[in-house]
Amino acid sequence: MGDTLLKKVWDLHTVRQLPTGQTQLFIGLHLVHEVTSPQAFDTLRANGWKVPFTDRTFATVDHIVPTKERGRPFLDVMAEDMMTSLERNVRDFGIRFVGLGDIRQGIVHVIGPELGLTQPGMTIACGDSHTSTHGAFGSVAFGIGTSQVRDVLASQCLALDPLKVRRIRVTGTLPKGVYAKDVILEIIQRLGVQGGNGFAYEYAGDAVDRMSMDERMTICNMSIEGGARVGYVNPDQTTIDYVRGRPFAPAAGDFDRLAAWWKSMASDANARYDDDVEIKAAELTPVVTWGVNPGQSIGVDDKIPAPAGASDPKAITDALNYMGLTPGQPIEGMKVDVAFIGSCTNSRLSDLREAARIVKGRHVAKHVQGLVVPGSATVAKAAEDEGLADVFREAGFEWRGAGCSMCLGMNPDKLVGNQVCASSSNRNFKGRQGSPTGRTLLMSPAMVAAAAVAGEVTDVRELLK
Amino acid sequence: MKRITEITGRALPMRGNDIDTDRIIPARFLTAITFDGLEKHVFEDDRKSAGGPYNRHPFDVSSFQGAAVLLVNSNFGCGSSREHAPQALQRWGIQVVIGESFAEIFFGNSGMIGMPCATASPEDVAALMDLAEREPATQFAVDLGAGTCRAGGLTVKVSLPPKVLEAFATGAWDTTGMLLDRFDDVRDTAKRLPYASAAIG
Numbered sequence: 001m002g003d004t005l006l007k008k009v010w011d012l013h014t015v016r017q018l019p020t021g022q023t024q025l026f027i028g029l030h031l032v033h034e035v036t037s038p039q040a041f042d043t044l045r046a047n048g049w050k051v052p053f054t055d056r057t058f059a060t061v062d063h064i065v066p067t068k069e070r071g072r073p074f075l076d077v078m079a080e081d082m083m084t085s086l087e088r089n090v091r092d093f094g095i096r097f098v099g100l101g102d103i104r105q106g107i108v109h110v111i112g113p114e115l116g117l118t119q120p121g122m123t124i125a126c127g128d129s130h131t132s133t134h135g136a137f138g139s140v141a142f143g144i145g146t147s148q149v150r151d152v153l154a155s156q157c158l159a160l161d162p163l164k165v166r167r168i169r170v171t172g173t174l175p176k177g178v179y180a181k182d183v184i185l186e187i188i189q190r191l192g193v194q195g196g197n198g199f200a201y202e203y204a205g206d207a208v209d210r211m212s213m214d215e216r217m218t219i220c221n222m223s224i225e226g227g228a229r230v231g232y233v234n235p236d237q238t239t240i241d242y243v244r245g246r247p248f249a250p251a252a253g254d255f256d257r258l259a260a261w262w263k264s265m266a267s268d269a270n271a272r273y274d275d276d277v278e279i280k281a282a283e284l285t286p287v288v289t290w291g292v293n294p295g296q297s298i299g300v301d302d303k304i305p306a307p308a309g310a311s312d313p314k315a316i317t318d319a320l321n322y323m324g325l326t327p328g329q330p331i332e333g334m335k336v337d338v339a340f341i342g343s344c345t346n347s348r349l350s351d352l353r354e355a356a357r358i359v360k361g362r363h364v365a366k367h368v369q370g371l372v373v374p375g376s377a378t379v380a381k382a383a384e385d386e387g388l389a390d391v392f393r394e395a396g397f398e399w400r401g402a403g404c405s406m407c408l409g410m411n412p413d414k415l416v417g418n419q420v421c422a423s424s425s426n427r428n429f430k431g432r433q434g435s436p437t438g439r440t441l442l443m444s445p446a447m448v449a450a451a452a453v454a455g456e457v458t459d460v461r462e463l464l465k
Numbered sequence: 466m467k468r469i470t471e472i473t474g475r476a477l478p479m480r481g482n483d484i485d486t487d488r489i490i491p492a493r494f495l496t497a498i499t500f501d502g503l504e505k506h507v508f509e510d511d512r513k514s515a516g517g518p519y520n521r522h523p524f525d526v527s528s529f530q531g532a533a534v535l536l537v538n539s540n541f542g543c544g545s546s547r548e549h550a551p552q553a554l555q556r557w558g559i560q561v562v563i564g565e566s567f568a569e570i571f572f573g574n575s576g577m578i579g580m581p582c583a584t585a586s587p588e589d590v591a592a593l594m595d596l597a598e599r600e601p602a603t604q605f606a607v608d609l610g611a612g613t614c615r616a617g618g619l620t621v622k623v624s625l626p627p628k629v630l631e632a633f634a635t636g637a638w639d640t641t642g643m644l645l646d647r648f649d650d651v652r653d654t655a656k657r658l659p660y661a662s663a664a665i666g
Contacts, residue, residue: 155651
C-alpha cells in the first residue's frame with residue numbers, strides 16, 4: 001500500500017511525538033502579515049525569544065493596505081499603527097519583508113507562489129485560513145491563529161494532530177464559461193461547509209491535471225470554506241515549470257535534483273484514502289452563492305431554494321431573510337450594486353485576463369461600481385504591460401493597487417448599507433465585506449465581469465457565444 | 466500553565482449551525498496590535514439584528530450576562546483563522562464552550578488560549594440550551610475529567626479528545642515551551658530536509 005503526499009510530507013517534517021500525543025511538525029516556510037502577528041511578536045519580546053529560522057520566514061502587508069490612497073501615514077490611524085508595528089517587528093527580529101512600493105508586495109497567498117517561496121514538498125504556515133492556497137504546489141499548508149504564529153516564530157514548529165485524506169477527483173472536461181471557481185464552489189455545496197472537518201482535501205482527476213497553477217490555487221484556496229484546513233494537488237510538470245526561474249526558486253544547479261524529489265512526493269498510485277469522491281466536470285455550470293456561507297450556492301440557471309425539506313431549514317430561512325430573497329426566484333437577474341474582482345482566490349493574471357476578455361468593448365452598467373484589485377504589484381504591472389488595465393478602465397472599472405481590498409472589510413474598500421456585491425472572493429458571511437448588512441454573491445471573475453456589465457447576475461456563457 | 470479541569474457558571478445559548486468567526490468578531494475590530502477590548506465587540510453586528518426567544522441577541526439578554534459556559538450547535542467558529550474570535554469570547558467571560566461540533570482552526574485556537582471546546586450530542590446540547598433559556602440562573606458544572614456537564618436535574622456527557630483533555634489537566638496546553646524543549650531535534654530535522662538549501666537569503 002502506497003502513501004499519500006500528505007503522509008510523505010508529514011513524516012519528513014516530523015520532529016517528534018509530543019507528550020500531548022500531537023506531532024511536532026517542522027515548518028519549511030512561515031509567511032507573516034500585519035493582522036495576526038503583532039501579539040505573537042509581543043510574546044516573543046516578553047519572553048526574550050528570538051526567531052531562530054529567519055531564513056524560513058517572510059513577511060508582507062496585505063489586509064489593511066488601502067488600494068487607492070496608499071501614501072504614508074495611512075488615513076486610518078489604527079492601520080498605520082499596524083503597519084509601523086510590523087515594520088518594527090521585522091526589523092527587530094531580522095525577517096525579510098516586502099512593503100508597499102515594492103514590486104513584490106501583494107496578498108500573501110499570491111506573492112508566496114509568485115516569488116517561488118512556495119515549493120512542493122514543504123510544510124507552510126501562515127496566520128490566515130486561506131493558507132491552503134499553497135497546497136496547489138503539493139505542499140502541506142496550514143492556516144493558523146496568533147498563538148500558533150507565536151509558536152512558529154519562536155520554534156519553527158507546530159503541534160498538530162494528524163489529518164485524514166479525502167481525494168476529490170474532477171474528471172472530464174469543463175464546459176466553456178465554467179471555471180476552477182465553479183468547481184470548488186460546487187465541491188463545497190455538495191460536501192458541505194463542515195464536510196472537510198478533520199480532512200485534508202487532495203484534488204485530483206484529469207480536469208485538475210490539465211489546470212494551470214492559477215486554477216489549482218483557486219481550488220486549494222477555498223478548501224477551508226469546505227471545512228478542510230489543508231487542500232493540495234500533487235506536483236507534476238505544470239508545477240515544476242511554474243516554479244522554475246522564480247526569484248526564490250532553487251538555483252539552476254540544484255533545480256533538477258529538487259524537481260525529481262518533488263515528483264517523488266506525489267501520492268502513490270496505490271495510496272489509501274479515507275474517502276474518495278468524484279465530480280464530473282461536464283455536468284457543471286457557472287455557480288453563484290445566494291446565502292450567507294459558501295455552501296449556499298446554485299447554478300446560475302437554478303432557482304433560490306426553499307427551507308422546507310432542507311436539512312437545516314432555519315439556516316435557509318435566516319439566509320433568505322438576510323439576503324432579501326424569496327424561494328423559487330431565479331438568481332439570474334438579481335441586481336448588483338458593486339462588482340469586485342480580486343482577493344487571494346481570484347486576483348492572478350489569468351483571472352484578470354479572463355475577466356478582461358468579457359468586458360472588452362463593453363461597459364460597466366450605470367448603477368454599478370466596478371473594482372479590479374490585482375493580487376500583487378507584480379500582477380498589476382504585468383496586467384498594465386499587456387493592456388488589461390486599460391481594458392478595465394475603458395470599461396468603467398476602477399483599477400487599484402494590490403491588497404485584500406473588499407474581500408474582508410479591513411481597509412477603506414467596503415460595501416455600504418445592504419449593497420449587493422458580485423464578488424470573486426471567498427466568503428459571503430454576513431457583514432464580511434465591511435457593511436453589517438452588505439450582501440455578497442460569490443462567483444468566478446468572468447461571472448463578476450458579466451454581472452458588472454449587465455448590472456445584474458447574468459450567465460457568462462451567453463457573453464462568450 | 467494553569468490546569469483546567471472544572472468550570473462552573475451560568476450558561477449562554479447561542480443557537481445556529483455554521484456560526485463563522487466574522488460574525489463572532491467583525492474584521493474591522495482586528496485593526497489593532499493587541500487583543501485588548503475585543504470583548505466589547507463580540508458579535509457586534511449580529512447583535513444589531515434582533516431575534517431569538519427574547520427577541521434580543523443572546524449576548525444582550527441581561528440574565529446571560531456573566532455567563533461562563535457558551536452553548537453552541539454545529540461547526541461553530543468556521544471561516545477565518547482569527548484568534549480574535551476565541552479571544553473576544555474569553556475576554557467577555559466565557560471559560561468553556563459546549564457544542565455539537567467545532568471548526569478545526571477555532572477548536573485549536575481556543576485550546577491554545579485555555580478555553581476548552583467540548584462536544585456533546587445534538588440532543589444533549591438542545592436540552593442544555595432549553596434549560597439555560599428556561600432557567601437562566603441555573604449553575605452549569607462542567608467537569609472535563611469526568612466528562613460531564615451537570616445543570617439543574619440534568620447530567621450530560623461532554624467530551625474532549627483524550628490527549629487534549631490531558632493537556633488541560635496537566636497544564637500542558639501552552640505549546641511553545643514544549644516545542645522549544647528539544648531544539649536540537651528541530652535543527653536536525655531542518656538539516657535533513659531535501660530542500661534545506663532553499664533558504665530565504
